[in-house]
Amino acid sequence: MAEKFYLTTPLYYVNDVPHIGHAYTTVAADVLARYKRMMGFDVHFLTGTDEHGQKIWHAAQEKKEDTQKFVDRMAEGFKAAWKTLGISHDDFIRTSEKRHETVVQKVFHKLLQQGDVYKGEYEGWYCVPCESFWSEGELKEDVDGRLLCPDCGRETEVLKEESYFFKLSKYEKDLLKHIEANPDFIQPISRKNEIVQFIKQGLKDLSITRTAFPWGIGVPDDPKHVVYVWFDALINYISALDYLNDGKLFKKFWPADVHLMGKEIVRFHAVTWPCMLMALGVKLPKKVFGHGWWTVEGKKMSKSKGNVVDPLALSSEFGVDAVRYFLMREVAFGDDGNFSMQSFIKRYNADLANDLGNLLNRTLNMIEKYFKGQIPERPDKLDGAKDQLVGAAEGGASGLVDQNMNNLAFSKALDNIWEKLVKPANKYIETNAPWKLAKESKAKELESVMYVLSLVLKETAVLLSPFMPETAGKMWQQLGLQGPLSQKTEVAGVKVAKGEPLFPRIQK
Numbered sequence: 284m285a286e287k288f289y290l291t292t293p294l295y296y297v298n299d300v301p302h303i304g305h306a307y308t309t310v311a312a313d314v315l316a317r318y319k320r321m322m323g324f325d326v327h328f329l330t331g332t333d334e335h336g337q338k339i340w341h342a343a344q345e346k347k348e349d350t351q352k353f354v355d356r357m358a359e360g361f362k363a364a365w366k367t368l369g370i371s372h373d374d375f376i377r378t379s380e381k382r383h384e385t386v387v388q389k390v391f392h393k394l395l396q397q398g399d400v401y402k403g404e405y406e407g408w409y410c411v412p413c414e415s416f417w418s419e420g421e422l423k424e425d426v427d428g429r430l431l432c433p434d435c436g437r438e439t440e441v442l443k444e445e446s447y448f449f450k451l452s453k454y455e456k457d458l459l460k461h462i463e464a465n466p467d468f469i470q471p472i473s474r475k476n477e478i479v480q481f482i483k484q485g486l487k488d489l490s491i492t493r494t495a496f497p498w499g500i501g502v503p504d505d506p507k508h509v510v511y512v513w514f515d516a517l518i519n520y521i522s523a524l525d526y527l528n529d530g531k532l533f534k535k536f537w538p539a540d541v542h543l544m545g546k547e548i549v550r551f552h553a554v555t556w557p558c559m560l561m562a563l564g565v566k567l568p569k570k571v572f573g574h575g576w577w578t579v580e581g582k583k584m585s586k587s588k589g590n591v592v593d594p595l596a597l598s599s600e601f602g603v604d605a606v607r608y609f610l611m612r613e614v615a616f617g618d619d620g621n622f623s624m625q626s627f628i629k630r631y632n633a634d635l636a637n638d639l640g641n642l643l644n645r646t647l648n649m650i651e652k653y654f655k656g657q658i659p660e661r662p663d664k665l666d667g668a669k670d671q672l673v674g675a676a677e678g679g680a681s682g683l684v685d686q687n688m689n690n691l692a693f694s695k696a697l698d699n700i701w702e703k704l705v706k707p708a709n710k711y712i713e714t715n716a717p718w719k720l721a722k723e724s725k726a727k728e729l730e731s732v733m734y735v736l737s738l739v740l741k742e743t744a745v746l747l748s749p750f751m752p753e754t755a756g757k758m759w760q761q762l763g764l765q766g767p768l769s770q771k772t773e774v775a776g777v778k779v780a781k782g783e784p785l786f787p788r789i790q791k
C-alpha cells in the first residue's frame with residue numbers, strides 16, 4: 284500500500300482577494316503535493332478559507348453586504364485563483380461549511396465537559412487585523428501613547444467581556460517535552476527557537492469565545508458567544524478529514540505530515556493547535572513549517588501602500604509557470620524575500636528563456652535538421668562528459684532533488700536541476716559543436732550527442748513537473764513522448780514535435 288502524505292496550507296481570510304503572499308504558500312504546497320504524488324505517495328492536499336471573526340464581519344458590514352453572501356463571493360475568488368495557478372488540492376474547506384461547524388461545536392462541547400474549557404471574563408487587548416489577544420506587556424506604544432499590536436503595528440482595542448477559556452497552561456510542560464523529543468516538529472530552526480522561548484515565558488489560558496459581534500460558530504447552549512476565529516479555524520485540519528464522524532479519512536491521513544504557513548502564524552500552529560490536540564487526545568502533526576515573508580520592491584506589502592502584487596495579473600502577462608518558478612527559486616523556503624519586477628524579469632530571461640527554453644529549442648532544431656526529427660538510438664559506449672551527463676540524467680540529479688524536496692528546500696532542488704542538467708547540457712552543446720560533427724560527417728558521434736541531450740531534456744521535464752506542470756507537459760509533447768511523465772519513458776527512436784518557444788524573451 285502506498286505511504287500517505289497529508290499537507291495543508293493556512294485557511295486564508297476572505298476579507299481580501301488573494302495576493303502573491305497567499306499564492307506563495309499555496310504554490311509551495313502544490314509543488315510538494317505534486318512531487319509526493321510523483322514519488323508514489325497517497326497524497327491529501329488541503330487548502331481553504333477562514334470565514335469567521337470580527338475582521339470579516341467588519342469587511343462585510345463596510346460593503347453593506349450580507350455576511351454569508353460576502354464570504355461566499357470572496358471564497359469563490361480564492362477557488363478561481365488556485366485554478367488559474369494550477370493548484371492541485373484534493374479538498375477546499377470553508378469554515379462556514381456545516382461539516383466544519385459541527386466538528387467545532389463537538390470539540391468545544393467535549394473540552395467543556397472534560398474541564399479543559401471553562402467560563403470566565405477576558406480583560407485585555409485585541410488586534411482585529413491579526414485576530415489576536417495580547418497582554419499589556421506584549422504591546423508596543425507609539426509616541427501618542429497608543430497601544431499597538433506587536434505583530435502588525437496597528438492599534439489594538441481594549442476588550443472586557445465574558446468569555447470561555449481554554450486551559451493552554453495545563454499543556455505547557457507536555458508541549459515543551461514534545462518539541463524537545465521531536466527536533467523536526469517546528470521548522471526552520473529559527474522559528475523553533477522563538478517558540479520555545481515563548482513557551483518558557485509561561486502559557487496563559489486562551490480566551491476562545493467572543494460576544495461583541497455575532498459572526499462565527501455559535502457556542503452550544505450559550506448562543507451569545509461565538510467561537511474565537513483561531514480556535515474555530517485550526518480545527519479545519521481535522522474537520523476536513525471528517526474527524527468525529529465516520530472518520531475514514533481521519534484514520535488514513537492524520538497526523539498531518541506538514542502544515543505550511545508564513546512565519547507570523549507559527550505560534551498558533553505550534554502552540555495553540557498542539558495543545559488543543561493534546562486535550563483531545565489526538566496525535567500532533569509531524570511538522571509545522573513557517574516560511575518567510577515577501578516584501579515588494581523592498582517594502583511591506585499593504586493595500587494602503589498600493590503595492591500589493593496580484594499573482595493572476597502577473598500570470599496572465601508572463602505565464603503561470605514563470606510565476607511559480609520565480610516564487611520557488613528566488614528565495615530559500617524559510618527566508619524572507621523581496622519581489623521586484625526587475626528580479627522577476629532577470630530570472631525569467633536568464634533561467635527560463637535562455638537556459639531552459641534555448642536548450643529545448645536548439646536540441647529539437649538539430650534533431651529535425653540532422654535526423655529528420657527522430658531521436659537517435661542510445662550509443663553503445665559513453666565517454667567522459669557524456670558519462671557525467673547521462674549519470675545526472677539517470678539518477679544523479681533526481682537523488683539530489685529528492686533530498687532537497689524532503690527538506691522543503693525548493694530553491695535548492697531547482698538549482699540542482701539547473702546545475703546538473705540544464706546548464707551542463709547547454710555547455711555540452713558548445714563543446715561538442717554538433718554542427719561541426721555534421722559537417723565532418725561524424726554520424727556516430729552526432730547521434731550520441733543528440734541522444735544524450737534528449738535524455739537530459741526528458742529528465743528535466745520530469746523533475747520540473749511539480750514546479751512547472753504546464754511547461755513540463757509542453758516539453759514532453761515537443762519531445763514527442765507519450766503517456767504520463769516518467770523517468771522510465773524511452774526516448775530513442777521517438778519522433779519529436781517541435782512547437783512554440785517555451786519562454787519568449789521579455790524585452791524590457
Ligand code: MSP
Binds near residue numbers: 294295516543544545
Ligand atoms: N486565517 C489565518 C490562518 C488560519 S489557519 C488555520 C490567516 N489568514 S491570512 O489570510 O492572513 O493568510 C496568512 C498566510 O498568507 C500566511 O501565513 C502566509 O502563508 C501567507 N502570506 C500572507 N502575506 C504574505 C507575505 N507577504 N509573504 C509570504 N506569505 C504571506 O492568517
